[in-house]
Amino acid sequence: MSRITKKFLKYFLITISCIVLICFILSSLFLSKLYISQQYSTLSAESNTILGSYLTGYQYKNNDFKGVLVDSLTHEEIWSTQNKGMMHGMNGRSNNFFSHFDYSTLEDKGTTQHPNGTVYLYYKKPTTYGDLYVFRSKIYVDNYLKIIYLILGIIFLIGIIISIPMAILLGKKFTTPVLNLKKNAEAIASGAYSSFSLTLENTNDELEDLSYAMEHMKNQLSLKDKLQREFIANVSHDFKTPLSIIRNCNEAIYDDLLDKDGVKAYSNSSIVQVDRLNKMVSNIMHLSKLQSLEYPLNRKWVNISEFISSIEKDFTIFLNEKNISLNVLYSDEISDKKIFIDEHQLHRCMVNFLSNSAIVTPNDSYITLRIYHVNSDVILGTAHGESSSNNYIKISIEDNGPGIDDDLINLIWDRYTKNSQSGGMGLGLAINKEILTKHNFLYDVKNAVDGGAIFSFYIPNKHFK
Structure with a gap:
């Protein structure tokens, strides 16, 4: 039993x-x-x-x-x-x-x-x-009380007789799915996701909900394991390349194979690769901090036009290298608004978006930055996060690149997801996701009808004035 x-x-x-x-x-x-x-x-x-x-x-x-x-x-x-x-x-x-x-x-x-x-x-x-x-x-x-006590005694005996098989029957009914869930939980814990089997389909109770929740957990963990393996492969490759360059440069310098100018050039190449490694490590550490529940935001009221101007200023040099222009479109009403944000973190988020757009946008083209009011009905069901308002300020970045593959668009926000054109480790959008989630902003991405991708996030009315 x-x-x-x-x-x-x-x-x-x-x-x-x-x-x-x-x-x-x-x-x-x-x-x-x-x-x-x-x-x-x-x-x-x-x-x-x-x-x-x-x-x-x-x-x-x-x-x-x-x-x-x-x-x-x-x-x-x-x-x-x-x-x-x-x-x-x-x-x-x-x-x-x-x-x-x-x-x-x-x-x-x-x-x-x-x-x-x-x-x-x-x-x-x-x-x-x-x-x-x-x-x-x-x-x-x-005699009346004796009859009452006799009836109660009979009821007690009948109750015991009925309760024993009922308890055994109900026990088996609950034990079977629980044991199955236990088996599936052990399979998930050991990483044997293929061993998971959903057997509760028509119980219409919390056990069925738990079973489907476990299936969802299995799918998410399986996906994360896959992404983590891909991340390790990407990290290994991305770390291996600069490390190999650094080693080769230092070997050439050590073996006196270079003249003075060559030593200087190889040393500079080593410094560039060290900076690249340092940036990779910094991104990993920053993402880890953002995912910590204890990580605080340093919010304050910031004028939206001043915030956008600072981003344009910091990004101009990078855009000029490819002769890409940045078109900023918003009304005078929006320009007077203030938003309650962590300016440093959201600045980094915007730079990540613009950097990704600049990478895929052809030379002599443009990127469009739009800022305007939208209603929750417009974004309902398309944006990630939980709607908390009826009125939002939408900030979107539209590039002129080839767009995002359909099989990748639902995974683009997950860490370790790497686009072949990005050249990075696939952490930029994962960092953006954490920054926007910390702010309680909705966010989404979609392909434009005439080509290119549109990354957007939504600031609810309680965060602007």
Whole structure:
């Protein structure tokens, strides 16, 4: 028997036991009192019948009830349903059922015990002829409670009999998919993604949701493992090339194969390759920091036109090398806006976008930078991230390159994804993704109809004024 089945069985038994125990307690505290109260009401109603038989002289024939009329002052019996005549003094009471009761001690209603051991319920009805006491054996109440307890006991036994197979059945029903999920989790942990098998399809509960969540996790981990392997291959290649150049340059210098100008040229080549390696390492470290939950943003209000102007200034030299112009398009209304950003990080993000666009844009062409208002309905379902506003400022960078392959466009934001034209390690857009996510900005990429790619991000209204 599985541990889950044992827990089900334990909880079933505990639940049934608690329910039956509560029923026992409630029946003892309330049902018995309620039934006794009904018995007093019955005694009260029966007292009218007994009094009528006394007044009319008819013989009272109900053996369940016994009645006696007692003098209110002397507490002597006047008449009883057992002895139909008038009785006064001890002689008339010596063999009477009622002669054993001291009526002066009896209250309006309650219980009293006969010397033969029988407990009686009694009810006192004051009349003009004296006090009429009506008695009935308490055995009716006891029998009623015995029946109640018997029924509860039977229910308890039936509950146990039913709960055992039910607990086993439910235990198996839950254990089977859980064990399957455990097996799949172990397969995922060991990297054996092909061993994953989705078996829960029609349970319509949280286990089905968990199974699909695990499948999604498997797909994501499988993709990340693939990208990581590609990244290691890219890193190995990208590190190997400059390291080889540095080694060859230093060997040539060490072996005195170069003249003074050659030594200078080779040394400069080594410095360039060291800078390249340093940039690679810096990008990896920067991405790692951005992905840390503790990494803070240094936000402040920045004029959007001044922010764009600083990017144009820093990027002009790089664009001029390819004779590429940067067309910045936004209205006067937008230029007066301020945005709440980490200026340094978003500046780096913009430079990454523009650098990628410049790489794929042909010489003597242009890149377009657009800034304008959009509504959330326009971007809903196309942008990455969670919509938090109805109004956004959209900043997009449009290049004139060949566009992005369809099989790559959904992966472009993932780290280690490397375009063959980029020449880098595939970390630039991954860094941009983390920067935009830290800002809580939406972002997307798509191919333009007439060619080229359009990278965009969206600043919600709470971050501009």
